Amino acid sequence: MTRVALAFSGGLDTTVCVPLLEEEYGYDDVIGVTVDVGQPAAEFTEARETADALGLDHHVVDAKAEFAELCLEGVRANASYQGYPLGTALARPVIASAILEVAEAEGCTGLAHGCTGKGNDQLRFEAIWRDTDMEVIAPVRELGLTREWENEYAESKDLPVEGGGGGKWSIDTNLWSRSVEGSELEDPSYVPGEEIYEWTQAPTGETEEVEITFEEGYPVAVDGESMAPVALIEHLNERAGAYGVGRTDSMEDRMLGLKVRENYEHPAATTLLSAHEALESLVLTQEEREFKELIDAEWAKKGYEGLVDAPLVSALEGFIAETQTRVTGTVTVRFEGGQARAVGRDSEYAAYSASHASFDTETVGKISQEDATGVAKYHGFQRRLANESIARLAADDGVELTTDGGPAADGDD
Ligand code: ARG
Numbered sequence: 001m002t003r004v005a006l007a008f009s010g011g012l013d014t015t016v017c018v019p020l021l022e023e024e025y026g027y028d029d030v031i032g033v034t035v036d037v038g039q040p041a042a043e044f045t046e047a048r049e050t051a052d053a054l055g056l057d058h059h060v061v062d063a064k065a066e067f068a069e070l071c072l073e074g075v076r077a078n079a080s081y082q083g084y085p086l087g088t089a090l091a092r093p094v095i096a097s098a099i100l101e102v103a104e105a106e107g108c109t110g111l112a113h114g115c116t117g118k119g120n121d122q123l124r125f126e127a128i129w130r131d132t133d134m135e136v137i138a139p140v141r142e143l144g145l146t147r148e149w150e151n152e153y154a155e156s157k158d159l160p161v162e163g164g165g166g167g168k169w170s171i172d173t174n175l176w177s178r179s180v181e182g183s184e185l186e187d188p189s190y191v192p193g194e195e196i197y198e199w200t201q202a203p204t205g206e207t208e209e210v211e212i213t214f215e216e217g218y219p220v221a222v223d224g225e226s227m228a229p230v231a232l233i234e235h236l237n238e239r240a241g242a243y244g245v246g247r248t249d250s251m252e253d254r255m256l257g258l259k260v261r262e263n264y265e266h267p268a269a270t271t272l273l274s275a276h277e278a279l280e281s282l283v284l285t286q287e288e289r290e291f292k293e294l295i296d297a298e299w300a301k302k303g304y305e306g307l308v309d310a311p312l313v314s315a316l317e318g319f320i321a322e323t324q325t326r327v328t329g330t331v332t333v334r335f336e337g338g339q340a341r342a343v344g345r346d347s348e349y350a351a352y353s354a355s356h357a358s359f360d361t362e363t364v365g366k367i368s369q370e371d372a373t374g375v376a377k378y379h380g381f382q383r384r385l386a387n388e389s390i391a392r393l394a395a396d397d398g399v400e401l402t403t404d405g406g407p408a409a410d411g412d413d
């Protein structure tokens with residue numbers, strides 16, 4: 001008796017995979033696994049009803065807490081890939097690992113997904129699954145299936161693929177982001193209407209302020225009320241979404257090299273990323289901030305690739321963790337005009353001295369305004385010399401080199 005575990009959503013692709021795994025790949029038994037990373041309730045209903053109609057052994061695994069924790073690692077890394085906070089991307093390794101666990105417990109020898117050969121998800125799933133000896137199967141990709149063929153096949157087999165889903169759009173939703181692609185959106189010049197959005201309202205003139213508390217770079221409370229990661233993200237999605245926060249429309253460079261038009265909604269992610277960066281700007285030194293941008297960009301890239309368990313990521317997180325020991329404090333964010341703008345920040349670790357920066361004080365400790373005079377004399381010195389020689393050459397009146405080498409070469413400045 002051979003058994004294969006299928007990543008199952010109840011949509012058209014994964015539904016046609018069920019009989020195909022038996023007919024084309026010779027498995028005796030298919031089990032469907034749906035992993036909960038915060039999809040809307042309707043998706044679980046669809047998955048359960050379709051599984052029932054197919055007579056499929058269906059498992060649902062709750063991975064919301066684990067996924068939320070990974071999203072918050074993303075916050076510590078200010079993670080954004082081309083403006084996308086990586087909802088789908090970060091969810092895939094979590095889903096793949098959860099399915100693998102079920103497959104092992106159920107004695108499966110194969111793992112299957114319904115991804116096409118064009119997207120990123122096939123790569124993210126398989127990176128995890130190919131760590132094992134199990135057979136990895138991608139029927140849609142391997143059999144070259146099209147939506148049209150799948151619909152005809154489903155009809156001929158009387159498979160339960162009625163309606164549901166999001167109509168003409170291809171949608172992927174979890175706690176961290178909602179992605180909408182396909183249909184008219186494939187034309188980059190097509191301007192979508194409000195109907196593609198579900199989490200965000202078009203911004204009105206209304207505003208609201210929210211206070212977010214961080215401990216070592218992790219958001220832990222909203223308006224002074226402690227919240228666990230899942231609840232905190234859900235709360236901010238609702239709250240910031242009402243002000244149109246977190247809409248992104250991008251031409252995304254996928255791993256295979258294709259560009260794809262993507263629309264996203266991610267109110268909580270935008271709010272938390274904006275607040276977190278504001279707090280870092282207060283507590284980290286300039287050199288830490290500049291270097292961390294490089295680290296953060298690498299983290300986001302590995303996150304996009306679905307490779308958050310790479311040794312590189314642990315190394316990056318070592319640096320990130322070191323910096324985050326001081327990212328503790330509170331940020332006030334204002335939802336305004338579709339933005340989540342930090343409008344106040346406070347931390348006992350601030351690398352900031354109001355008395356040193358103030359226009360109202362002359363001497364603080366051993367530093368006074370006139371100490372800057374020497375710095376001002378040197379500032380831009382090399383460029384002064386270089387520009388002088390450029391001007392000399394341009395004048396083209398013979399070679400007359402007069403270099404005195406002193407810092408105040410031209411006297412007053
Ligand atoms: N392009 C995004 C990613 O690779 C999201 C894709 C979501 N899929 C969808 N059918 N909307 O992470």
